[in-house]
Amino acid sequence: MANLCCHFSFLLFSLLCFHFTLCFTNFTAYDELALLALKFSVKDPYNYLANWSNSSSICNWVGVMCDGHHEKVIALNLGEMGLKGTLPSKIGNLSFLVELDLHGNNLYGELPKELIQLHKLEILNLSYNEFKGEIPTWIGSLFMQLSGRLPPTISNLSSLELLSLSRNFLTGDIPIEIGLLQNLKFLYLGANKLSGHIPSNIFNISELQEIDLSWNNLSGSIHSNMCHGLPNLQMLHLQENELSGALPSNWIQCKELKDLQLEYNSLIGDIPEGIGELDMLQELYLNHNNLQGHLPKDIGNLTKLQLLYLNYNNLEGHIPKDIGNLAELQLLYLSDNNLKGDIPEGIGKLDMLQELCLDHNNLQGNFCRQV
Structure with a gap:
């Protein structure tokens, strides 16, 4: 098209x-x-x-x-x-x-x-x-930029609320002892050279509001029951890593989540229906993965969503007509998938929309933008 x-x-x-x-x-x-x-x-x-x-x-x-x-x-x-x-x-x-x-x-x-x-x-x-x-x-x-490994003795900083070591040359695994920092609210380790799996006990730090582990060499899957231990999570950045496996299926306990960025990994499987339960979500980046299956129908429940990036996956089926409910949507990227069928008319009624990319699919039809 x-x-x-x-x-x-x-x-x-x-x-x-x-x-x-x-x-x-x-x-x-x-x-x-x-x-x-x-x-x-x-x-x-x-x-x-x-x-x-x-x-x-x-x-x-x-x-x-x-x-x-x-x-x-x-x-x-x-x-x-x-x-x-x-x-x-x-x-x-x-x-x-x-x-x-x-x-x-x-x-x-x-x-x-x-x-x-x-x-x-x-x-x-x-x-x-x-x-x-x-x-x-x-x-x-x-x-000076920091290099070397994060020491296990970091757990001695038991009152720590903010740990920011982004944009350095840290290497090796993230020590599991970070999971003992139960007062931690902000964890920023992005843009380093960290490798290995994300310690599962990080997802039990109930005070955490923001996690940024992006731009590293982290591998393995995302903890399947991640939201259970993170009721206050508002931002999760895991993009630009080597993560694989399926997306967590249970999102209902991440009710405060506003910014979810998982792009440029090797995630597989469907986008779970439960993603529509994140009614505070404003930014969703799942592009450049290997996701497949249909777009979940409840994606239309994300009424506060402003940025939606699902391009460069293997998604198939129709675009749900309820996508027209996303009244605050500004950027919509669905290009380079296997989507088919008619373009929903509701897309033309998204008054806040600034960029729309649907190319390299099997879509058809027209839509009108009311000015």
């Missing part, structure tokens, strides 16, 4: 990150306090920092750039603003900061030792200021 990959020019992405703001409210508050501490520790003769107040989001403040996913500060660019004063210790609380540019100001004093806490920092520009003292020996540790 003709290529049906369509692009609609609707700029409606502002809704995509709202749920992450809720998840990270407490952590974002740390960023706000750190930035306000900086504002109060310097003189701002040209009022560049005038909009730095809690009446607006920190992501709208002058010189501040946030990660659109979590609304955490990732860059602070205050160069050549005429700022005069010292750096507060609280600047070390900007835990997601990748770039810090303070060049061309009148900052003075010693660099706070808390800068060592900025583990993600890649760019640091403090030139043309009046800092004094020697360059701290520890500053070199900000630009």
